[in-house]
Amino acid sequence: MNGIISDLNQIITGEVSTIAEDLVAVSQDFGGIIQKQPQVVIRPQNSFDVAKAVKYAAEHELTISSRAAGHSLSGQSLNQDGILLDMRNLNQIHEFCPEQLWFKADAGTTWKQIVDTSLPHGVIPPVLTNYFDVTIGGTHCAGGLGQNSFRYGSQADNCLGLEVVTTTGDVLWCTPEENSELFHHALCGYGQFGIITKIQHRLRKYRPFTRTYFLCYDDINTFLNDQRRLILENRVDGLLAMFSPCILGVSRLGETGIKPLIEWFYRMQVTLEVDSLDDINEQELLSDLNFYRHIHTEDFNFSKFIQPAIQVPHLPGTANPWIDVLLPGSIAKEFIQTALERIPSFIDFRATPIGSFSLMARNTKVPMFALPDEELILGFGMYPTVPKSQVQPVLKQLNQLTELALQMGGKRYIASWTEFDLPKWRLQYGDYWLKINELKRKYDPQCILNPGFFQYENEPFAYSQQGAVTALTNTLQPVV
Template identity: 75%
Template sequence: MNSILSDLNHLIEGEVSNKEADLREVSQDFGNIIQKQPLIVVRPQNSTDIAKAIKYAADQELTISSRAAGHSLSGQSLNQDGILLDMRNLNQIHEFDLDKLWYKADAGVTWKQVVDTSIPHGVIPPVLTNNFEVTLGGTLSAGGLGLSSFRYGSQADNCLGLEVVTGTGDIVWCTPEENSELFYHVLCGYGQFGIITKVQNRLRKFRPFTRTYFLCYDDLEHLLNDEVFLISEGLIDGLVSLFSPCLLGFSRGSEKRIKPLIQWFYRMQFTLEVNNLNKIKEHKILSELNYYRHIYTEELNFDKFIQPISQVPHPVETANSWIDVLLPMSVAKEYIDIALERLPSFIDFRTVPVGSFCLVSGNTKMPMFPLPDEELIIGLGMYPTIPKSQVKPVVEQLNLLTDLGFQMGGKRYMATWTEFDLPRWRLQFGNYWSKVNEIKRKYDPNGILNPGFFKYEEVAQTNVNRTYIQTH
């Protein structure tokens, strides 16, 4: 340990620590389900620090992982007995090109920094998640979905260029045209093929006013059909739906079980972004929809509309076992009905946020972000925050819902809770799985980058004395 600390201190300009408090700070992520503790924490000052740390890790047969806000749910940003790169010191915005609508920044810059810089100039990133405190590198490694993803894709789809340090310690600038193979696999690649150090991302101009309609549905099929209509006709700029259970009583079944009688209601929120609120043809839009009740209309300036409503609470001794299932539109109602029927059997359904969102496959083109084989995709999100004592039974049921999604042609958004064995990884990527393994061998031949999340095929290497990836 002392020799590793000494070696890295001599190699690296940034901070190097093995203090217990520093190690403990990076030993769990937002999910609070997986815990791992590295030997060393490195806070790099530049890309060269990261390259030197990776080369050192390869020489010493140590694993190395990157982390910033630590907002992963399945341990993607953790490391066990290796080197953890804390990326938060890489936090500078370098360029803002208002004519060509792009900016260039370090991977540790938060989306709040970008928004605070861009809004006064009348521009904004095309896609924003509901958490501005996470970093560019973190969400681009995962995908990054928001209210406008049906129109603009994921945050990764709006990336124009990346500086990446590969698993061999090479510093590479890559774009869709230059080093494109690395570009398209580092995005949504969870640090498996290289560590993002700088990004160049797209901006767009925004209109100054927003109007959001809150519509209540008592029929899931009507909700889904209306979502598809609004998206297909290009009528809206933002969309999300939230599900609310109403407990209407209890039934005594034949097996002497008490069963809750639940009526689900569905609240769709869609937003129009406009130059003039008076020119919105409200009746024309609403008359085409089959909602149960128009609950509320909210008008906000754009800069206020995009701000997250609140921070997600994270009580002590709780875990966030959240999942997003991506479903072909043709089976979405069937799957959601089954999931809502099962939910009360393993969790207090009254406390679990549940909702849906939409994607269009033509706008989400990252190969490391697998999608169902249909143009219109419905995402179902279930976001339980539970006592840690309940993690095992709840996760078992969520894994069964994941498997059901695969059986029905769905995929998983891997930024949420993911517990995949090899068969699940093969289902997630389908025929592309062999390519994922090939790219891993090419850019991380020693298998040292962000281990323990992906479970790769075991492949013997002739140039090293061990398997290139740990499969546990």
Template identity: 70%
Template sequence: MNTIVSDLKHLIDGDVSNIKEELEAVSQDFGGIIQKQPLIVVRPQNSTDVAKAIQYAVEQDLTISSRAAGHSLSGQSLNQGGILLDMRNLNQIYDFCPDELCFTSDVGVTWKQIVDTSIPHGVIPPVLTNNFEVTLGGTLSAGGLGLSSFRYGSQADNCLGLEVVTGTGDIVWCTPEKNSELFYHVLCGYGQFGIMTKVQNKLRKYRPFTRSYFLCYDDLDSLLNDERFLISEGLVDGLVSLFSPCLLGLSRAGENRIKPIVQWFYRMQITLEVDSENDIDADKLLSNLNFYRHIYTEDLTFDKFIQPIAQVSHPVDKANSWIDVLLPASKVKEYIDIALQRIPSFIDFRTIPVGSFCLLSRNNKMPMFPLPDEDLIVGFGMYPTVPKAQVKPVLEQLNLLTNLGFQMGGKRYMATWVEFELPQWRLQFGDYWSKVNEIKRKYDPHGILNPGFFKYEQVVKTNMNCAYIKSH
């Protein structure tokens, strides 16, 4: 151990530590379900540090993983017994070009830094998630979805270029035109093919005012039809729905068994981005919708609207067992009906956020972000935070909901809780799965990058440059 620490301290400019408290601080992620402890934490100062750390890991047969805010849910930002790169010191914005609608920065920059820099110039990243404290590298590795993703795709779809360090320690600049294979697989690739160090990303101009309508539905079909109409006609700039249960009583479901009687209501929030509030024809917009009740209207300046409503808490004794299932629109009603019937049987449904969002396949171009084979995609999400002692039965049910989604032609958003074995990885990527394995062998031939999340096919070692990639 002392030799490894000494070697790395001589190799790189950044900090190297094996202090127990610092290792424990990076042994758990936001999910709170998976725990892994690295041998060493390295805090690189630049991409050369990352390259040297990777080259050293290859020489010493150590695994190496990257982490910043640690907001993963399935251990994607953790490492067991190897090197963990804490990327938070890579936090500089280099070129901010509002007139050219782009910027370049380190991957450890947070979206809050970008928003604070952008807003005074009248520009903003096209897609923002509901947590600004996470980093560019983290969400671009996962995809990154927000209220406007049906219009602009994921955050990864708005990336223009990447500096990447591959699994052999090569530093490569890649774009959709140059080194495109690496570009399109590192994005949404969870650090499997290379570690991002710099990012060039799009900006867009924003309008100064927003109006949001909060509409209540008592019928799921009506909600889904209105979502389809609003998105296909391009009538709104933001859309999300939240499902709310109403407990109407209890029924006897068998001997010594009580079943809750639940009526679900659905609140759709639609947002318009405008130059002036006088630009909105509310009657024209709302008259085409079939909601049960218009419950609220909110007018905000754009800079106020985009701010997250609340900080996401992270109690140390709780697990965030969240899932998002991406469904073809033709199957989503059937899936949601089944899911809402099941939820009260395994969790306190009254306190669990449940909802939906929409995507259009034509606006999502990342091969590592698989989508169902329809243009309109509806995401169904549920986000339980439960005591760790109770998480196992909840995860079992969430895995059943995942398999139900696969049966209906759905996919999973892998930034949320994922516990796949090989058959599920094959379903997730379909015919592209063999390509994923091929790219892994090409850019991480020693199989050292971010191990333990993806479970690849076994590959027979035929020479020193072909790794044996484990399937467990």
């Protein structure tokens, strides 16, 4: 260890630390479920520090991972016994070009920095998540979804260029035309093929005012039909759905048990972005929708509207086993009804945000972002916070819902809680899994980059979708 520290201090201009407090500080992520502790933390000052650290790791057969805000949920930003790159010092906006509608910034720059810089110029990134203190590098590695992703895709879909450090220590600029293979797979690649150090990203002009209608549904069919209509007819600029339980009583089970009688309501928030609120034709927008009740209308200027409405604290002693499932529109109802029926048995459903978002396959083209094989994709997410002592039973149930989704042709947004074995990785990526293994051998033959999350094939294999479904089904307990 002393030799490693001495070597790194000679080649790194940033800070190299083995202080116990520094190691512990990067040993857990926002999920609070997985713990890993590196031997060394490096706080690079520039891309060349990252390149030197990666090359050193390759030469000495050490694993190496990158981390900034640490907002991963399954240990994707952690490292065990290797080198952890703390990217938070790489946080400068290098070029900001509102007229050309793009910016270039370090991977450790937060989206809050980007938003604060953009708003005075009348521009904004096309897609924003509901939490701005994550970094642009982190969300480009994962995807990054927002309430208008049905129109603009993921944040990764709006990337124009990447600076990527490879395991050979090269610093490459990658675009759809230059080093395109690495560009397309570093995006949503979770650091498996290279470490992203800079990003060029698209901007768009925004309109100054927004109006949001809060519509409540008491029937899932009506809710899903209206959601499809608004998206496919391109009638709104933002759409978010939340599911709310109403306890109507309890039913006695046997001698001592009771079961809550729950009615679920589906709240859809649809947003218009306009030059003037007088431009809105409310009758035209709402007249053919079949909501149970129009419960609220909210008018904001755009800069107020995009600010996250709710902050989620990371409470001591708790875990966040959040899960997002991507469903073919044709089977979304079946899955959602099954999930809502099961949820009260294993989490505090009254305190857990549960909701839905939407994607269009034609707007989401990153190959590492696996999608179901339909044009309209409905996301289903649940975001519980539970005491760590109670997390394992919750994970068991979430894993069963994941397995059900995969059986039904869905995919997982693997930025959320993900616990995959090889059969599930094969099913997640389908035929493309062969290509991913090929690229891993090409760009990271020693498997030093961000290990412990993805599982790869030791030998080539023949893939078939039906065979993968059958193999997965044969290993599962029934989901009832």
